[in-house]
Amino acid sequence: MQRKKIISDLLLFSVILIFCGVIIYVAILLSSIEIGLTLLPLVLFFAITYRVNKKRQSHA
Amino acid sequence: MLKLKVFIISVGIAFLIMIIHSLLTKGWRFTFEFFVGGFLFGFVREFYYFSFIRSYEFPNMPIKLLNVPVFIPVGWIFTFYLAYEFVHKLIEPKTERDYKNFVIFAAFFSTFICIPIETAAMNMNWWSLSLFYINDNIAPFLLMGGWSYTTVIFFCIFFFAKKKLPREQLWYGFFLFILVLSNDLKWATHIGFWGWAIMQIIGWVGMIKYNKEITFIFAVYLFIVYCRLLFNSIPNAMFVTTTFICIFIYTFIKLRYIDVTHQIKK
Numbered sequence: 001m002q003r004k005k006i007i008s009d010l011l012l013f014s015v016i017l018i019f020c021g022v023i024i025y026v027a028i029l030l031s032s033i034e035i036g037l038t039l040l041p042l043v044l045f046f047a048i049t050y051r052v053n054k055k056r057q058s059h060a
Numbered sequence: 061m062l063k064l065k066v067f068i069i070s071v072g073i074a075f076l077i078m079i080i081h082s083l084l085t086k087g088w089r090f091t092f093e094f095f096v097g098g099f100l101f102g103f104v105r106e107f108y109y110f111s112f113i114r115s116y117e118f119p120n121m122p123i124k125l126l127n128v129p130v131f132i133p134v135g136w137i138f139t140f141y142l143a144y145e146f147v148h149k150l151i152e153p154k155t156e157r158d159y160k161n162f163v164i165f166a167a168f169f170s171t172f173i174c175i176p177i178e179t180a181a182m183n184m185n186w187w188s189l190s191l192f193y194i195n196d197n198i199a200p201f202l203l204m205g206g207w208s209y210t211t212v213i214f215f216c217i218f219f220f221a222k223k224k225l226p227r228e229q230l231w232y233g234f235f236l237f238i239l240v241l242s243n244d245l246k247w248a249t250h251i252g253f254w255g256w257a258i259m260q261i262i263g264w265v266g267m268i269k270y271n272k273e274i275t276f277i278f279a280v281y282l283f284i285v286y287c288r289l290l291f292n293s294i295p296n297a298m299f300v301t302t303t304f305i306c307i308f309i310y311t312f313i314k315l316r317y318i319d320v321t322h323q324i325k326k
Contacts, residue, residue: 011081026180
């Protein structure tokens with residue numbers, strides 16, 4: 001069960017990594033810091049999700 | 061063209077990983093329903109925009125079906141699936157109230173994912189936009205509404221089909237579509253002022269009747285849209301940032317409220 005959860009999280013993480021990778025690739029290619037900065041709200045959302053999820057698991 | 065291939069290959073790989081993830085964690089039935097349903101929904105949406113509105117184009121995209129590049133509905137599934145996964149991690153829905161909150165957070169998530177991808181696409185000429193009041197190199201603020209309403213309608217239909225939300229929420233999606241349709245048709249000059257006004261009234265009344273909270277969020281968004289149209293000299297990035305700040309404030313308040321409600325129930 002734990003192994004399945006780790007694989008599942010890794011797969012999901014790799015999708016996010018591909019998405020962020022494409023955006024960072026474009027930002028570097030065009031030397032535009034603004035394009036890279038557009039990822040900030042998404043990263044903040046992931047951080048909130050991680051924190052809330054962790055808090056819930058510690059309560060359970 | 062080579063850079064467009066990088067984008068298409070990345071979307072393809074991410075899509076495959078998501079299918080594997082869905083099969084491993086939710087089984088083939090959910091995977092079939094979600095991915096086929098999402099593809100059909102995304103395809104119909106894009107067909108509508110390509111055929112009747114034409115506010116954007118994909119001149120270089122390969123493999124088109126009825127003039128719709130197949131990678132675009134795949135991109136919609138990408139958004140819907142990530143929204144489904146991460147919002148599940150955020151609130152773990154169980155009741156009808158939770159699923160209504162789920163739709164709100166999924167709409168927020170779609171706005172977070174829309175700005176990076178649309179900004180990259182706009183600057184790389186992967187697709188071209190018109191009628192969007194662009195005045196800097198950040199994706200137009202108006203796109204956030206388009207992505208969020210699409211996500212809301214998709215999840216209203218999906219959760220109704222999965223018997224997680226009642227029929228009223230399907231009606232909510234319908235009236236939201238009427239509202240969007242009126243604006244789209246007005247933009248594309250297919251209807252005059254009175255046609256637009258009647259459709260707007262029908263849309264807003266229906267939305268208020270079936271889900272006040274999401275209607276309130278769209279009303280606030282529309283207020284910012286009108287500010288955007290009135291003050292065209294203000295950079296688009298300013299409106300994008302303001303909307304993100306509003307979304308995060310709302311998210312924090314909402315999560316706090318959910319947390320307190322759960323504690324009271326215990």
